Amino acid sequence: MSVRDASHDWDRSRVWDLEGERGVHHYLKVSPSQKFFTRESRAYRHVVPALGHTRAPHLIDSRAQDLVMLLTAVPGTPAKQLGLGGAEWRAVHQQAGVLCARLHEAGELERGDRAEAAASLNAAADGAEKYLARTGDRLTQDEQRLIRDHAARLRRVGPVPVGFIHGDNQPRNWLWSEQGLALVDFERTRPAARVQDFVILATTQWADHPDREKAFLLSYGRKLSDAEQQALRCLTALDAVNCLAWGPANGDDEVTARGRRTLDRLMREVRP
The missing domain is CATH 3.30.200 (Phosphorylase Kinase; domain 1)
Structure with a gap:
């Protein structure tokens, strides 16, 4: 061996x-x-x-x-490492949407799971102050205000679909091969609002490639509800401050850049 x-x-x-x-x-x-x-x-x-x-x-x-x-083991190489073209990326996202839907709909949640899932958006909002404290002076007062505003909005979006989420749903955990797509790394899988599985995709893959988002959601089987769209926007803001706290502390330039890019985009949308 x-x-x-x-x-x-x-x-x-x-x-x-x-x-x-x-x-x-x-x-x-x-x-x-x-x-x-x-x-x-x-x-x-x-x-x-x-x-x-x-x-x-x-x-x-x-x-x-x-x-x-x-x-x-399952066959394949992380999609992130393959240098795929546009059509190939759409095919990857199409299959990812299918697998994500299967995961989200995998069985009825038990009572405790349903309570955890129902509380997941509030739990995400609760993390805002912790991450803001860790960013130190890397955020301006206006940026901090934006984060707090989105955390408050997240608490008010109302009911959204829940289920088991992957928790780290992104191309580094998507193995692509001639046999199709496989998902790996389920250590963050938990009961939660399903929309939480789209945050990293929304801030990376989908930000500049709406065709990939369209392919994913088409095979996922439905568009996001208004409440989910609002939640996703708020969650991307919280992801940004998380990235800007964790990335510099761990020397991860890619995560840091993701957070900065998302926050800059949100600031432009608020103050064009």
Whole structure:
């Protein structure tokens, strides 16, 4: 057996690619926390099977005391790394919309899950002050005011559809191959407002490519409701301040740039 480090480029990521007889691959993952282990192992048992046999890894075994999971491998390369053209990106988003819909509709939420999902937008709004405190002087007074205003608006958007979300729904977790698209990395999968799964896409992929958004939502099966559209705008503002708190603190220029770009766009829309 050969072992290759397959961790992401952050210090709490611990994943190994295990290649056994006849080139069969498995992945050994050590979760960064008990919360992530609980979310991901539960997702593999109760939510991920709804995606289909080849559309996500499957959990072979787990060891809770060590936060370890042994997973099957699925074919493909992260879409982000492939240098895809416009038509290829639309095809990727079309399949992502299908898989996202399956995930969001994967079974009835239990009572506790439904309560957690119903509270998820307020929980997101609650994080605004924490992230604002961490940004220090990187935001102007007007920018801080905009963040607080969107946090307050988020609390007033009203009921939106809920379900299990992926939680980190973006092309680095979409594996693309000749067999189609597969989703990976379910450590943030949880009951929440479904629209929360579109925030990173809205601030990156869809910001300059509305054709990709159109392809995604067409295969997702419906347009976003007015309440979801309002929530998404507010959530992008909160994502911006989160990025501007986390990115500089962790030396992640890409995340920092995402936050700055989103915040600049929102400021222009408020004050053209």
